[in-house]
Amino acid sequence: MKLLSFSQQTELGANRTSFGVATGTDGADGIIDLGDRLDGVRDLSDLLAQKRVGEARTIAESASPTLSLGDVIFERTLPRPGKIFCIGVNYGGRNAEYKDGQDSPDKPSVFVRFPSSFTGHEQPLVRPPESPQLDYEGEIVAVIGTSGRRIKRQDARQHIAGLALGNEGTIRDWVRHAKFNVTQGKNWDSSGAIGPWIVTLDEIGDFENLHLTTHVNGELRQDDTPATMAYPIEYQIEYLSTFCTLEPGDIIFTGTPTGAGARFDPPKFLVPGDTIEVSVPELGTLRNGVRDE
Numbered sequence: 001m002k003l004l005s006f007s008q009q010t011e012l013g014a015n016r017t018s019f020g021v022a023t024g025t026d027g028a029d030g031i032i033d034l035g036d037r038l039d040g041v042r043d044l045s046d047l048l049a050q051k052r053v054g055e056a057r058t059i060a061e062s063a064s065p066t067l068s069l070g071d072v073i074f075e076r077t078l079p080r081p082g083k084i085f086c087i088g089v090n091y092g093g094r095n096a097e098y099k100d101g102q103d104s105p106d107k108p109s110v111f112v113r114f115p116s117s118f119t120g121h122e123q124p125l126v127r128p129p130e131s132p133q134l135d136y137e138g139e140i141v142a143v144i145g146t147s148g149r150r151i152k153r154q155d156a157r158q159h160i161a162g163l164a165l166g167n168e169g170t171i172r173d174w175v176r177h178a179k180f181n182v183t184q185g186k187n188w189d190s191s192g193a194i195g196p197w198i199v200t201l202d203e204i205g206d207f208e209n210l211h212l213t214t215h216v217n218g219e220l221r222q223d224d225t226p227a228t229m230a231y232p233i234e235y236q237i238e239y240l241s242t243f244c245t246l247e248p249g250d251i252i253f254t255g256t257p258t259g260a261g262a263r264f265d266p267p268k269f270l271v272p273g274d275t276i277e278v279s280v281p282e283l284g285t286l287r288n289g290v291r292d293e
Contacts, residue, residue: 001057002027002284003162004197005044005079005120006072017075019044020067021060022197026284030065031072037063044198045080048145048161048248053200074121077164077195078143082250084113086168086186087236090255092228108231108239113253117187118166121195124291125169127270128188133172134270134290137256138214138222138278140207141166142233143198144250151241156234159246162198165278165286167214168253169193172262172269193288194251204282207233212257215277216268224257231255 002022010016018035034041037059041047047056088109119125127134145161169192175185204210207226214222226233233254240246261268270276270290279285 001053001060001200001203002197003044003047003053003056003077003200004031004195005075005077006031007075008067008072017043017079019047021056022069023060023065027069027197031067031069032060032063032065033067034059043079045078045249048078048143051146051248053145053161057200074123074196076115076118076120077198078249078251080249081115082144082247083244084115084251084253085240086111086113086253087231087255088182090229090231091224091257092230108236110240111182111186113168113192114187116189118192118194119190119288120193121286122288123190123193124289125167125193125270125276126188126190126293127272127290128171128191128293131171131173132269132271133174133262133267134191135170135172135261136214136216136221136270136276137168137170137260138212138276139166139168139253139256140210140212140226140233140280140283141194142237142252142254144246144252145248147245147247148241149245151237151246153234153238156237157201159237160201161248162200163204163283164194164198164251165196165280165283166253167193167276167278167286167288168256169270170260172267193286195286196284199283210280210282213279214257214259215279216261216270217275221261221268222257222259226254228257229255
């Protein structure tokens with residue numbers, strides 16, 4: 001099941017926000033609007049928090065689409081995400097991109113982002129006037145559906161509602177303002193994206209077999225699978241839940257492969273007019289343009 005958040009213009013010109021289920025391959029059959037079908041659920045964040053994904057599935061199994069993808073504007077998939085964790089330097093070869101002489105660490109690098117730093121599918125990433133170094137990072141995003149603390153690795157999938165795609169966009173020069181601090185470069189408004197939907201875990205097999213690619217203007221830049229991760233997704237959940245309780249609506253950006261724009265010589269930073277596509281066949285394609293603020 002593909003769960004998405006969207007908005008649309010009403011006949012009176014108002015902006016209506018809702019959530020629903022995209023049906024068919026890549027949503028080609030349309031959207032089943034759940035906004036008026038689940039009492040007391042105002043959005044997708046509520047659906048997860050109230051543990052009512054099963055009710056959404058029951059409705060989707062008998063209802064017909066009432067909207068097409070072209071009728072709506074994709075909004076950030078989770079309108080009110082909880083904790084947003086990001087795992088750094090995780091895919092094969094990533095540690096070698098950092099010329100600090102250090103061996104591969106035995107624990108993951110972790111940082112956090114704010115909800116306002118992400119936009120939705122088909123929405124532009126925003127390049128600020130303070131820096132021309134807007135970069136892309138295609139990622140698989142794990143969405144927590146069941147609370148847990150000190151979750152064992154072998155039980156991790158039981159706590160995941162589904163997976164989405166992310167572009168963990170970064171202002172590169174701002175992550176180097178201090179030796180151990182990336183917060184500034186990772187939290188510019190609308191510098192990243194998540195979407196186009198959450199694919200529930202029943203439609204996803206082994207994480208290691210997911211094939212993640214990132215294209216910029218049609219050029220392949222990133223190409224890898226979670227099989228090369230130093231810290232697999234299940235381990236990430238075990239590790240993070242050791243020091244805090246993971247709750248429904250929390251999300252984890254699980255790492256990006258080699259090939260970000262900063263690693264080219266000269267660097268290939270994003271400029272207005274570029275199109276970035278992050279894809280995994282089982283999850284679809286997250287597409288964003290770029291505009292100046």
